[in-house]
Amino acid sequence: METKLPHISTPLPGPEAQKILALDKQYVSPSYTRDYPLVAKRGEGAIVEDVDGNLFLDFAAGIAVVSTGHCHPDVVKVIQRQAATLIHMSGTDFYYPALAQLAEKLAQITPGKFPKRVAFGNSGTEAMEAAMKIARYHTGRHRFIAFLGAFHGRTLGSLSLTASKAVQRRGFGPLLSGVVHVPYANPYRCPQGHRAPECACDCICSDLIERQLFKTAVPPEDVAAIVVEPIQGEGGYVVPPPTFLDNLRRIADKYGILLIFDEVQCGMGRTGKMWACDHTGVAPDILVTAKGIASGLPLGVTVARAELMDWGPGAHASTFGGNPVACAAALETIRLLEEKYIDNAARQGDYLMGKLVDWPHKHRIVGQVRGRGLMIGIELVKSQETREPNPEARNRVIERAFQLGLLVLGCGESTIRLMPPLVIDREQADCAVEILDRCTSEAEK
Numbered sequence: 111m112e113t114k115l116p117h118i119s120t121p122l123p124g125p126e127a128q129k130i131l132a133l134d135k136q137y138v139s140p141s142y143t144r145d146y147p148l149v150a151k152r153g154e155g156a157i158v159e160d161v162d163g164n165l166f167l168d169f170a171a172g173i174a175v176v177s178t179g180h181c182h183p184d185v186v187k188v189i190q191r192q193a194a195t196l197i198h199m200s201g202t203d204f205y206y207p208a209l210a211q212l213a214e215k216l217a218q219i220t221p222g223k224f225p226k227r228v229a230f231g232n233s234g235t236e237a238m239e240a241a242m243k244i245a246r247y248h249t250g251r252h253r254f255i256a257f258l259g260a261f262h263g264r265t266l267g268s269l270s271l272t273a274s275k276a277v278q279r280r281g282f283g284p285l286l287s288g289v290v291h292v293p294y295a296n297p298y299r300c301p302q303g304h305r306a307p308e309c310a311c312d313c314i315c316s317d318l319i320e321r322q323l324f325k326t327a328v329p330p331e332d333v334a335a336i337v338v339e340p341i342q343g344e345g346g347y348v349v350p351p352p353t354f355l356d357n358l359r360r361i362a363d364k365y366g367i368l369l370i371f372d373e374v375q376c377g378m379g380r381t382g383k384m385w386a387c388d389h390t391g392v393a394p395d396i397l398v399t400a401k402g403i404a405s406g407l408p409l410g411v412t413v414a415r416a417e418l419m420d421w422g423p424g425a426h427a428s429t430f431g432g433n434p435v436a437c438a439a440a441l442e443t444i445r446l447l448e449e450k451y452i453d454n455a456a457r458q459g460d461y462l463m464g465k466l467v468d469w470p471h472k473h474r475i476v477g478q479v480r481g482r483g484l485m486i487g488i489e490l491v492k493s494q495e496t497r498e499p500n501p502e503a504r505n506r507v508i509e510r511a512f513q514l515g516l517l518v519l520g521c522g523e524s525t526i527r528l529m530p531p532l533v534i535d536r537e538q539a540d541c542a543v544e545i546l547d548r549c550t551s552e553a554e555k
């Protein structure tokens with residue numbers, strides 16, 4: 111593929127795509143949410159080619175997964191070499207170099223200068239399950255505090271923490287008991303109704319959690335952990351005020367509660383630093399990440415203070431978790447992120463934000479543009495005054511952008527999320543802005 115820009119040459123979906131869509135419709139679980147009919151064949155950098163030869167600029171990155179771009183040649187080489195040497199052994203029962211080496215690297219690059227240990231799984235949800243089990247096992251407490259709008263996974267433990275969309279929970283109860291949700295610190299939609307644009311949302315920590323929850327429904331000595339996304343992903347790309355994580359850290363320390371950061375979506379360099387929490391200087395007791403860690407191979411990790419993993423052999427493990435090929439891909443991904451792509455995410459993110467920040471003045475259906483690095487949300491509203499969400503316009507923009515060759519996804523009730531691979535250049539950023547500008551103008555007519 112020579113081009114870095116989209117090129118659509120057939121009606122969408124094209125004839126080959128339609129064959130796959132028919133097959134998919136007959137056999138694949140209808141629980142998947144497909145916003146538009148992209149049938150991918152090949153990917154390179156930030157470009158995806160579909161089965162009919164159409165080229166798309168990918169600002170979705172497989173839901174924030176292909177951090178180093180599609181099929182980065184260095185990552186492909188490492189995967190091929192590892193696959194030809196040892197595909198599987200199981201870290202549950204045996205040793206192999208990549209698992210221990212990756213654990214060492216993760217202990218070095220995660221926040222907090224204390225000894226750490228790493229548990230391996232295959233996905234974000236598994237990594238979160240491990241974090242919940244560590245927290246319960248170590249503290250002997252059973253409750254968790256999580257946030258409205260949070261997404262932590264879809265297995266029954268992590269689903270109990272997830273509170274992003276009702277459809278994700280409907281029909282699956284009863285879920286884990288002991289989980290309570292409080293509002294997330296969203297300065298654009300202050301849960302207390304404050305309208306100052308820079309509302310610090312301190313009311314959530316001091317008033318809601320400490321003064322109300324702990325004195326009425328949730329004894330703090332029953333709480334194993336507070337679980338939070340440093341930037342809320344699925345819930346709408348919400349960046350909390352800078353004091354939010356600090357306040358949670360203070361409460362956790364005061365009551366002997368563990369603080370778990372879910373960096374599954376916002377981690378691995380996406381925000382222009384390795385971890386979203388690096389923007390605040392607050393370190394968690396347990397950090398969970400997945401998605402961008404291995405450029406597309408399945409891997410989820412739970413990095414905890416060493417003393418928290420006081421469980422013994424047999425208490426927790428996974429047959430596939432930390433598979434040698436995935437670990438090798440992760441080591442190479444981290445090398446590339448550290449070498450150049452985290453810096454690129456910061457640079458291109460600033461550039462994109464510079465172009466988008468004014469959109470609430472330019473487009474009357476844009477309520478707010480927010481984000482860090484290459485994690486940017488554009489929230490669409492029916493009225494800037496009432497801030498009523500506008501999911502219909504958001505969906506129209508996403509669908510139309512696809513027709514014009516740009517892949518984006520939604521999040522929250524009416525936000526468009528931009529989460530391209532961290533390899534994009536200025537020309538691609540310009541192209542995405544141009545397409546979105548056109549689609550947004552059309553949607554507000």
Ligand SMILES: Cc1ncc(COP(=O)(O)O)c(C=O)c1O
Pocket residue numbers: 173232233234235236238261262263264339343344372373374375376400401
């Ligand atoms: C913040 C966050 N945590 C956890 C998960 C679950 O990850 P997975 O789909 O790999 O299980 C996701 C997935 O979108 C996520 O965004």
